[in-house]
Amino acid sequence: MQISKPTIHHHFxxxxxxxxxxxxxxxxxxxDGMAAMERVIAGPGERLQAYTGYWEACIRDGTASLCVCAMLAAEMPAIPSVVADEVRGHFLDLTAWLATVLEQGASAGVFQLRGTPEAEAMALMATVHGAMLAARAYGDPAIFKTIIGPSLAQLSRAA
Structure with a gap:
């Protein structure tokens, strides 16, 4: 089946x-992925490892593109507001999930937070997105772990 331009315009x-x-x-x-991690992965430390591990594997294997919303966020002033709203919504969803994981981990003594769970979540999310970009820019998948490693180590330090 071929998808033609008129077919696309009919639907969009x-x-x-x-x-x-x-x-x-x-x-x-x-x-759906975050909900699956909540169901399948017991601990907050393991959930955070699964999240960063997913992106590390994508960078290493070249199996998926970078986060679509991260790429679009760089163009927020130029994209239509309906798209910007969805991108912003993704960042809010991810921040809320990461904050919950970090808060659970802090309560369990797995993570030591330096700020609020929300601030830590935003910092971690920015680090992950930046690590993706840097690894791709340098053409070296190992850079992802080099960048994200210290952030995870800082969170994991015992209080």
Missing amino acids: PSKADLVQTVVRRYRQQAR
């Missing part, structure tokens, strides 16, 4: 509609 009257749909689906997949 504008590029903004198409991108909004793609980002909305990406957000749902991410929420």
Whole structure:
């Protein structure tokens, strides 16, 4: 089956509609992935390792693109507001999930937080996204772990 330009325009009257749909689906997949980690992975330390490990494997194997929302976030001033709202929503979803994982870990004595769980979550998310970009830019997957490692070690230090 071939997908033609008229078929795309029939389903998505504008590029903004198409991108909004793609980002909305990406957000749902991410929420499904986070929920699956909650069900399958018992501890907050292991959940955080699974999250960073997913991106490390993607960088190492070249099996997936970088986070779509991270790439679009760099273009927030230029993208349509309906797309920007979805991108912002993804960041809010991810921040909330990471904050919950970090708070659970702090309560269990697994993580030592230097700030609020939300601030720590945003810092970790920014570090992961930056590590993805740096590893791709340098063409060296090991750079991802080099960058993310100290952040994870800092969180894991006993109080």
